[in-house]
Amino acid sequence: MIRPEDFAAQLAAAGVSLYCGVPDSLLKEFNACVSGATPPAGHVTAANEGNAVGLAIGHYLRTGSPALVYLQNSGLGNTVNPLASLADPEVYGIPMLVLIGWRGQPGVPDEPQHRKQGRITPALLDALELPWSVLPRETEAAGEAARKAVAHSVAAGTPYVLLVEKGTFARAATEVGEPPADEAGGSTALPSREEALVALADELGPGRVVVSSTGMLSRELFEYRERTASGAGLDFLTVGGMGHASSIALGIALHEPQREVWCLDGDGSLLMHLGALPVVAQHAPRTFFHVVFNNGVHDSVGGQPTSIDQVNVPALARSCGYRHATGVSSLAALPAGVAELREATGPALLEIRVRPGSRADLGRPRATPAESRTATMLALAEQAAP
Incomplete structure (x- = not known):
């Protein structure tokens, strides 16, 4: 395994002077470092890849x-346009190192949404005509690989990709920073996301269409439905495609003139x-009703802070x-917040401030994505609006 601090020093020696990207679980120790x-001027957590x-x-x-751009391979799609139409040697010829966490690598067990992406990642890089290699797991070899990658990138005026396998990085000496404190004096005064989710689901009642964002939020909703045996048929758990839950919910809501559609999103x-x-x-x-659970971090991939503290959501x-938007930071205020949205009608948004973190024993949906799609479509077609 590579000590992230050693690798960062090797990158600096090779000439890298900016780190930017979207956090990934395979890179979380490097991200923490x-x-x-x-x-601040040397590291930017971007909104997307x-x-x-x-x-x-x-x-x-x-x-x-x-610069070094870091991302999970599921974010490769977001990079295709700027890599091919801006940074490519046939256009502006911009050197950069691209460090990609290889989720779903063939032969390595992973979640369904990562398996195809992992299998086709090398072919995608080849189709983009990007030079790439797998980052070695030994410190000296990793440093040499980084040095050669940067040198090639600069000489050829091209991005160069280093794929990172699971377990490549050792634990970082530096912990991920804490999210900003809330007005009450600290994030511990806020409810957990799961507590807020349960309270919201109870408040919504049965017969509502729910589209939940990828990550811990969908897993918590799955467990809530399992415990309560309530309404899972009208849930669509978005297990991939970060950032697209609201568009999926819009696509449903355009055909639901009576039945409420709730998008449960993260910051x-x-x-x-x-x-x-x-x-x-x-x-x-x-x-259409939009609920944003705001804990200030990328919770599913290591707890790295987002830039949401710059935004009044x-x-x-x-x-x-949006016709209406408001925010709450306590469970006691949540029923009134939901009532305000319903009274205003959609599109309306409710921001719920929650604290970071989740249970270590949180389960995962057992149905395959295809099974979930079919179940949702049948439920939407068969169940009458309340």
């Missing part, structure tokens, strides 16, 4: 030195594709055209 040991490539391009234009997911908000507002289904939604 650069987040804790790098000045394409943004990170843009940052790397701007950094090179100003400094003449390459990192919301930030990844903020452009979805004005699109929701433009089409304005009165049955309800004000943002209103400025994008």
Whole structure:
């Protein structure tokens, strides 16, 4: 295994002077290292992976030195346009190192949404005509691989990809930073996301369509339905595609003039594709309700802070055209918040401030994604609106 601190030093020696990207569970120790040991101007957690490539391009234009872009391979799609139409040697020829966590690597057990992505990752890189290699797991060999990758990237004016296998990085000496404290004096004063989710689900009642975002939120909703034997048929648990839950919910709500459609989102997911908000507002289904569970971190991949503390989420939604938006930070205030949304009609948004973290024994949906799709479609077609 590689000590993240050693690898960061090797990258600096090779000429890398900016780290930017979207956190990944396979890279969380490396992310913790650069987040804790790098000045703010030297590390940027981007809203999405394409943004990170843009940052790397701007950094090179100003400094003449390459950046490192980090991401999970599920985010490769977000990078295709800026990699192929901007950074490519046939266009601007921008050198950068791209560090990619190889989720779903063939032969390594992983969740369903990662298996195909893992299998086709090398072919995608080849189709993009990007030079790539697998990062060695031994410190000296990793440093040599990084040095050669940077040298090739600079000489050829091309991004160079290093794929990172599961278990490559040892534990970082630097812990991931804490999210900003809430107005009451600290995140511990807030409810957990699971507590807030249970309270919300109880408040919504039966017969509501629920689309939940990828990550811990969907797993918590799954466990709630298992415990209570309630309403799972109208749930769509989005187990991949971070940032797209609100668009999926909009696609359903456009055909649900009577039945409520609730999108349960996270702050990192919301930030990844903020452009979805004005699109929701433009089409304005009165049955569309958007709930953002805001814990200030990328909880599913290591707890790295998001940039949500720069945003007044309800004000943002209103400025994008939502009919109503408000926020709560306690379970006691949640029923009134839900009632306000329903009274205003959609599109309407409720931000729920919650604390980071989740149970270690949290389960996972047992149905395959295809089985879940079929069950949701049947339930939507067969169950009458309340």
